[in-house]
Amino acid sequence: MATTPGGYPSSPYTAEFYDYIVPYRERQDVGFFVDMAREAQGEVLEVGCGTGRVLIPTARTGVTITGLDLDESMLKVCRTRLAGEAPDVQARVTLHRRDMRDFDLGQRFALITVPFRSFQHMITVEDELAALASIRRHLAGDGKLVLDLFNPSLPYLVDETRLGEFGEEPEFTMPDGRRVVRRTRICARDLLTQVQDVEMVYYVSHPDGKQERLTHDFSMRFLFRFEAEHLLVRAGFKIEAVYSDYDRSPYGAKYPGELIFVAGKA
Template identity: 45%
Template sequence: MINRKDFTGGYVDLPFVCEYYDHIFSDLEDIQFYIDLASRSGGPVLELGSGTGRIMIPIARAGIKITGIDLSDRMISILRNKLKAEPDGTVSKVEILKNDIRGFDLGKSYPLVIVPFSTFQYLLEVPDQLSCLESCVKHLDDGGTFVLSVFNESISRLSDTSLYKEFDITPEFDMPDGRRVFRRFRYVEKDYTRQVEIKESVFYITHPDGRSERLVHKFGMRYFFQYELIHLCARAGLNVKTVYSDYNYKPFDAAFREGRMIIIAEK
């Protein structure tokens, strides 16, 4: 059952979701994209849902100041531990704040605000979506850049019933204590009226003593269509300049089944 009070999709309540995060998302191709944006902005950068620092730390390594907000104590703790291995020059560029992306006030503005990966899709209701976007606008310099990335749920994928069966999604990986973890995935429910998909990320763990364990991360995600996001941005005071399908600046193609929808907007 989904905990609807934990709008983060389990990153507050489920320890194993945080523990495995860097292992299951180690091959994403968006880091250089955000480094380039941060470099062009000159910084500082504001990142919503900074998590374990997957994007934050590389931006800081590039010499750019970055503030990250996240609601999960567990994710923030992992980030702080990772920073212990970084040189002082990198650590000095990082500011970590525990806050709710649905509404925040940091008392300053930034030339670049980013909402990477699919953080925004955990906001299932329009009031939360608008409140988040309005907070981003409030923290954006005049003429500043706003970047939002979500999955593109193409029509073919939305109608694909084979996704209700578990399928392989992440290569096996080893934990430092010897646990062997294999992750599979499945869709549980698709609410076409609310545009919400209920999904399960299923972890099969083999412990060093041979014991096996199955852990399930069940969560809901809102999917969006291009002009819906453009209109949401407009309501919040953002002017969408372009939309991409990937991090190589491919123009948006709604039929691109495995693509993304990356919004680039200005205040």
Template identity: 30%
Template sequence: MHPAKEHFDDWAGIYDDYYADQEIGDREFYVELAREADGPVLEVGCGTGRIYLELLHADVDAYGIDVSREMLDVLRERAEDIDGSPHVRQADVTDFQPERNYALVIVPFRAFLHVIRLEDQQAALRTLREALAPGGRLVLNFFTPDIDWIAERYGEPQTEVLERDGQTYQITTLAELEDAVEWIVRERRTVEHDGTVVSESAYRLKLVTKREFELLCETTGWSDWTVYAGFDGEPLERGGQEQVWIVEK
């Protein structure tokens, strides 16, 4: 079982509401890439369909995998509202069997950071390379570690209020640097309603630097790659910026 599965199963019901106001500008970027792809597209970590359903709406030949069955159930329900026919299944990126060769594989919204161990990161990148057709591209994004952010926010509970279906929920997140050598973060989230805890779960992230990911690409058979800051092609210059990688087979 993927270590993040339980967390995302638990969060499936409120995931879309929680992230509704936390857009990072990736949706249009990935949809445009998918439209330009000369063949089918695979989204890794498609979740509840935040990007995947936009691909369907754009008539992209899109496929998706996710570790959480509960998240995929939400995606399928949402697809009914747009008369879509999603091709998604539960699978772990480290060992799934590709159903075809894809022209483009995308891993949006920092999903790669949920792959914690070095051997799993390498397995995932090898598997994705094998899933691509000749000349295909892997595109993914995740944030650059920011020392100032870690010093200011980690170890201090952060509380937000979520309004959903006329009800008010209090969501508390506590992020801690679990392993300062390997740069592994543990985040715990608690959801309360009327003073009662209704949900509590945790997950881990492996923070990845630019040099680390370059070495991962080099050791897993990729031929060429480019990294930008954000989705407008700006240079990567400081911590906290969003790394956007375009990796060529």
């Protein structure tokens, strides 16, 4: 099991590859987060901002946004990308290296988002509550939290084929000519603690013919809808909406879909 949440520091190539991975490039969530940010009419905090996949398009629309992430290699990619943006976009962004379980930025935000399952790197209830307490301290009185989880699919959770490598993703090519194919493997799953140990496997073909197999190991906890609702209420939030997709279709409109909460302070 990865000892650092997310396991990113032990595999810096994940940060390098991240923005080229086809399913990440094609995620349909950016418009949703940009719209939520514009509707908030105030400053936004993105928890687990990574390489800025959501943060940078948000800043481009005129929103002032702070990004927080634990992993320096992800933040480094984000800073490099930002350096290529217009000066006004750069001026609207602040980045902090912090652990979501314990941070104090000395500021409150109109909207706090945790996109793309970053919260699921909290693998114990104590960590989940600690992260939610830190988030709540930073939320303005009428501010909103958007918590974006995957909706656990019962068939996937018991699918034995996922214990071997799976996932047919298109190959991607890095600027230096390396060609990369990514596969996924569930190394272990604990149905009682709801934690899966995941391995991302990168098969890298170098232009000189050298072949490499790189792995990124991390643990993720899955939460069911009502558990997450109880958790949020226990942490001092009230649920305002539960969506199954980034088009704001209600929870249950598709299966498994996503599990996206909009919550305010109770």
